[in-house]
Amino acid sequence: MAYSKSVVKPIVAGILLSSVAQSGMLSAQVLEEIIVTAQLRAESLQDVPVSVSAISGSKMMEAGIDKIEDLQAYVPNLTMSETGIGTNIYIRGIGSGINQGFEQSTGMYIDGVSYGRAQLSRAPFLDLERVEVLRGPQNILFGKNSIAGALSMITAKPGDEFEGSVSALYEPDAEEEVYDLMLSGPITDRIGARLAYRNRSMDGYMENLTNGDDEPGRDEETIRFIINMDVTDDLDISLKYESGDFDVTGRQIEIVEEEPSDTSGLTYAQILFAGGGGVFPPQDISVLNNTQDYRRSSNGDYSENSTENITLTANYAVADHTLTVIAASNSYDYEELCDCDFTGANVFLLLSEEDYEQYSFEARIASDVGQTFEYIGGMYYQDSDLEFTDDFQVAANSIIADVVNVNPAAPAPGLGEFMRDTSAMRDFQQDSELWSVFAQVTWNIADDMRLTLGGRYSDEEKEASRAIDVTNPDGSALTGAQAIVAPGVYDVVFGLETHEVADKRTEDNFAPLITGEWDMNEEVMLYATASQGYKSGGFDVRSNAAPPTGTFEFGEEEATSFEFGAKTSLLDGAAELNVAMFFTQYDDLQVSVFDGQVGFNVGNAAEAETQGIELDGRLALTDSLTLSGAIAFLDFEFKDFKTGQCNQGQVPDFPDGNCDYTGDTNQYVADWSGNLSLDYFTAVGESLEFRSTLDVIFTDDYNPSQTLDPELDQDGYAKVNARIALSDNAAGWEVAVVGKNLTDEDVMTYGNATPLAFSIFGAKSRYAFFERDRSVAIQGVYRF
Numbered sequence: 001m002a003y004s005k006s007v008v009k010p011i012v013a014g015i016l017l018s019s020v021a022q023s024g025m026l027s028a029q030v031l032e033e034i035i036v037t038a039q040l041r042a043e044s045l046q047d048v049p050v051s052v053s054a055i056s057g058s059k060m061m062e063a064g065i066d067k068i069e070d071l072q073a074y075v076p077n078l079t080m081s082e083t084g085i086g087t088n089i090y091i092r093g094i095g096s097g098i099n100q101g102f103e104q105s106t107g108m109y110i111d112g113v114s115y116g117r118a119q120l121s122r123a124p125f126l127d128l129e130r131v132e133v134l135r136g137p138q139n140i141l142f143g144k145n146s147i148a149g150a151l152s153m154i155t156a157k158p159g160d161e162f163e164g165s166v167s168a169l170y171e172p173d174a175e176e177e178v179y180d181l182m183l184s185g186p187i188t189d190r191i192g193a194r195l196a197y198r199n200r201s202m203d204g205y206m207e208n209l210t211n212g213d214d215e216p217g218r219d220e221e222t223i224r225f226i227i228n229m230d231v232t233d234d235l236d237i238s239l240k241y242e243s244g245d246f247d248v249t250g251r252q253i254e255i256v257e258e259e260p261s262d263t264s265g266l267t268y269a270q271i272l273f274a275g276g277g278g279v280f281p282p283q284d285i286s287v288l289n290n291t292q293d294y295r296r297s298s299n300g301d302y303s304e305n306s307t308e309n310i311t312l313t314a315n316y317a318v319a320d321h322t323l324t325v326i327a328a329s330n331s332y333d334y335e336e337l338c339d340c341d342f343t344g345a346n347v348f349l350l351l352s353e354e355d356y357e358q359y360s361f362e363a364r365i366a367s368d369v370g371q372t373f374e375y376i377g378g379m380y381y382q383d384s385d386l387e388f389t390d391d392f393q394v395a396a397n398s399i400i401a402d403v404v405n406v407n408p409a410a411p412a413p414g415l416g417e418f419m420r421d422t423s424a425m426r427d428f429q430q431d432s433e434l435w436s437v438f439a440q441v442t443w444n445i446a447d448d449m450r451l452t453l454g455g456r457y458s459d460e461e462k463e464a465s466r467a468i469d470v471t472n473p474d475g476s477a478l479t480g481a482q483a484i485v486a487p488g489v490y491d492v493v494f495g496l497e498t499h500e501v502a503d504k505r506t507e508d509n510f511a512p513l514i515t516g517e518w519d520m521n522e523e524v525m526l527y528a529t530a531s532q533g534y535k536s537g538g539f540d541v542r543s544n545a546a547p548p549t550g551t552f553e554f555g556e557e558e559a560t561s562f563e564f565g566a567k568t569s570l571l572d573g574a575a576e577l578n579v580a581m582f583f584t585q586y587d588d589l590q591v592s593v594f595d596g597q598v599g600f601n602v603g604n605a606a607e608a609e610t611q612g613i614e615l616d617g618r619l620a621l622t623d624s625l626t627l628s629g630a631i632a633f634l635d636f637e638f639k640d641f642k643t644g645q646c647n648q649g650q651v652p653d654f655p656d657g658n659c660d661y662t663g664d665t666n667q668y669v670a671d672w673s674g675n676l677s678l679d680y681f682t683a684v685g686e687s688l689e690f691r692s693t694l695d696v697i698f699t700d701d702y703n704p705s706q707t708l709d710p711e712l713d714q715d716g717y718a719k720v721n722a723r724i725a726l727s728d729n730a731a732g733w734e735v736a737v738v739g740k741n742l743t744d745e746d747v748m749t750y751g752n753a754t755p756l757a758f759s760i761f762g763a764k765s766r767y768a769f770f771e772r773d774r775s776v777a778i779q780g781v782y783r784f
Contacts, residue, residue: 029620049527076632107146127196137533158192171777209286210344215250280402377439544599631674
């Protein structure tokens with residue numbers, strides 16, 4: 001594994017910092033220890049042989065981190081973004097892509113329970129103790145498909161003393177309001193409880209020129225109740241119930257880049273507004289807005305989501321061991337309307353619904369620490385049911401019908417009339433059952449040397465079916481000539497083929513790990529890890545045709561990873577510097593490829609390598625001033641990917657219409673990314689305290705499109721977030737001003753070709769999602 005000189009610079013900087021520290025050039029303060037459970041034990045972050053970023057609950061509150069999409073700014077090599085029909089989560093350049101059949105390559109866990117479905121990553125945060133981001137394959141202790149990494153969220157638990165807080169935040173430009181309530185404390189000597197509630201609403205930061213609304217509007221409400229019971233001195237039980245609704249009206253999507261058609265000389269926007277030269281009625285003037293300006297054109301979108309979780313956790317101390325049992329029920333449903341032509345023209349709508357239920361059970365036993373051999377072992381079982389439907393709607397006034405009517409390639413004129421007021425209905429159902437056993441053993445060879453061996457064996461069975469039928473909008477069957485003609489027209493125009501497929505697959509995998517650790521001295525711990533991870537196969541939801549034209553089943557994905565790192569403590573505890581160098585090879589990478597019309601086909605079509613360096617550190621400059629930061633270098637390359645999606649108008653490399661991505665990078669890969677923070681506090685008078693935080697988040701250029709379309713390149717940027725607060729700790733109040741993206745950067749999070757613009761109208765057009773622009777809010781907190 002070779003690195004350029006630029007990659008070595010951070011390591012040199014770390015060595016220099018270490019030299020400065022040892023020479024005593026900086027005054028020594030003491031950093032507060034960060035405790036994590038990345039290895040299912042409470043231990044110092046500096047003792048964990050994994051590349052981990054930990055964000056505390058207080059930091060998330062102060063920085064206004066409401067969901068994973070906000071968290072990514074503070075964790076290099078982590079990317080999360082919404083798309084028109086799905087969600088992306090990437091770590092170190094690896095993610096699952098857009099398909100409801102995928103489980104995420106980055107596993108998400110809340111209090112040890114797997115939240116593997118992509119839609120759950122959009123849910124808001126509530127009263128968290130901390131979030132831990134583990135980069136690289138985590139298939140032993142976090143065993144459900146965590147081939148790229150794991151997000152472990154730990155909720156705040158009841159304490160020994162009564163405490164409570166109420167807080168409110170208001171941001172005037174988007175009319176954002178956030179209200180939080182927390183009550184926690186003992187009920188009896190052995191029973192404690194904690195209640196957390198959040199209500200958030202927002203009008204949005206984009207103007208919809210078609211309907212006059214500000215979008216995306218948000219309405220979120222979440223409640224959680226936890227009760228802890230110390231049944232005996234050796235047994236404690238925790239029961240958690242959480243319910244939430246998060247609804248979104250509109251999208252943060254704009255048409256951003258258009259090129260005139262080679263035939264008409266008009267852009268897609270101009271074709272729509274001009275009525276295609278008299279082929280269809282002229283569309284709303286808002287369609288002419290085709291540049292990035294936080295204004296959009298749309299007939300309306302919404303997403304209505306409900307979630308529910310019940311988790312029972314029991315810990316029993318027995319004979320120098322701790323037995324832990326976690327039983328959970330996790331479910332959600334959503335209904336989502338996408339104006340998926342992403343314009344205010346009457347083209348088509350896509351209505352989606354998903355219903356998911358999951359039951360899981362984990363039992364594990366952990367030895368006490370400090371023994372020659374320390375171990376954790378156990379078993380995991382999960383049963384889940386998924387039902388997904390969508391409804392591709394061609395309304396009576398759809399301009400597609402008019403275009404098809406006059407298409408000279410059509411076998412007969414007027415075929416578009418058979419499409420009016422019809423729908424292509426999709427129904428996908430999947431049952432999945434998984435069980436696995438795992439163990440991780442650490443041999444303390446000497447006081448300064450440890451060897452860890454781990455493995456997980458998993459067996460999973462999935463049974464699924466997918467059907468597409470062309471019907472009336474209410475789902476009833478078409479009749480007469482329409483029943484004969486409409487399905488064929490849908491197939492020719494959209495690639496939506498009436499079909500029904502079903503299958504079952506069973507697979508088993510073994511994921512091993514070996515880690516060596518050496519305490520070079522009291523300040524430096526070195527580690528090296530080799531591991532293999534996997535992500536289970538499954539069934540394609542979004543393909544619009546049966547095999548061989550479309551796809552249905554795809555196989556598992558595998559990764560082989562090597563990581564070398566160091567955890568260092570400097571300046572007698574006043575500074576920390578951690579570094580990780582990694583190399584991972586992915587085989588049979590699961591990819592979802594746009595079919596050029598309105599569908600996506602999944603297959604195991606890629607091999608890739610990702611490598612890089614990650615550094616993070618903290619430095620207590622004085623008792624009142626702390627500097628912290630992280631930086632990452634990432635090099636990603638597809639070693640074999642010959643079935644990539646071509647750009648609009650790009651000449652395919654192969655007769656099947658695909659383009660060769662071999663040698664290319666992946667979407668969301670920036671060479672360099674990172675953040676830098678300064679935290680300062682000081683007393684003001686006899687009772688007040690002044691606190692301020694300045695965060696700088698930066699990245700190199702990257703491309704957020706699956707096609708790596710150069711017209712959608714995102715330039716590098718540096719965003720500034722800041723918080724200034726005045727508090728009276730004795731009285732319990734705090735007032736703060738919170739600023740986000742103060743440099744007002746335009747940040748594109750996802751982009752792609754505008755559906756049907758090129759395939760039907762011959763005009764290149766692109767759409768993109770954008771982060772929120774500059775915002776300044778006032779925040780008040782009262783603690784009691």
